[in-house]
Amino acid sequence: MFTGIVEEVGVVAALQARGDSAVLAVRADRIAEDLAHGASIAVNGVCLTVVGWEVGDSTEIEFDVMGETLKRSVIGALAGGDRVNLERAVRADARLDGHVVQGHVDGTGVLLSRTPGDQWETVRFGLPVDLARFVAEKGSIAVDGVSLTVSGVGADWFEVGLIPETLRATTLGGKAAGNPVNLEVDVLAKYVARLLETTRS
Template sequence: MFTGIIEEKGEVAALVQAGGSARLSVRGPLVTSDASHGDSIAVNGVCLTVVEVDGDVFTVDVMRESLDRTSLGGLEEGAAVNLERAVRADQRLGGHIVQGHVDGTATLLSRDPGERWDDLRFSLPEPLARYVAEKGSIAIDGISLTVTTVDDDSFGVSLIPTTLKLTTMGELRVGDLVNLEVDVIAKYVERLVGRQ
């Protein structure tokens, strides 16, 4: 489990496609400081299992399901990525419950820079729209954010200077693809109510 509070911006060292899967290597000095084989690290919001650590670079295997449902397959060497280690039981839950199980992707539709923050608008895939609510939580590329506005096919978020500086959101351009994870509690409520 993760919190959606990004620990550092990492850099893609390599992405090697291998048939129906890929091997991804990422440079991240902070997240590798105590990483070992079998640990979970979220890369742009996707929970991945460490298979190797070499200095400040960790390597993960990415299966076809993850390549199909996320933006990971489109990464290139040198690309910036958001990194977060799995939360420990003795840590504060600063963002919201993030599983690292991406529900789909969205496209940045517009960016309105403000004096102190930026307002961003993203496309909203129809199957996910029912889980997104104004003032609710959403994870975009692993970042825990609050939805500011929502309609049938798009939603907005506002980003403070800290988020713009410490995550990939500051570099995001109109047309870029991002990973979305909707609030897991909404999905469970729907499942429970639907069984009655």
């Protein structure tokens, strides 16, 4: 489980295809401090398992990426030099500063527009229609693994406000219109929807 509070922005070293899967290598420093084989790390909001690492100027961490992940997220489009949001799994004795994020991407969206404010930016993302029912104003959503509060929502879009710290400390500050992003809707909304579906049938 994660919180959507990005700990570090890493850099992709390589993404190597292996049949219908791939191996992703990411350079990082802070999240490499307590690496363990089999540990979970969210990479742009996708929960991946550490399968190895190599220590150098920066630690290069390797993750196996299965075909399902490549299909459902934008991980497969990463290339060497791309920046990625990184977060280690939350500790049981830590504060939950964001919201409950599983690292299970529900779909992908695209950045539609950015509107600068005095101290923040309003950013609009395209939203797959089948996910729209899970997104509510003032509710939570994870965009590339960043926990955000929805400030507006339409049939196929939602908006968030990005404060200076989010613009600085995550990859969202450098995204442009047309860039794809991973989306994870609030898990509680998904469970409520499922309960309602099964109650009706």
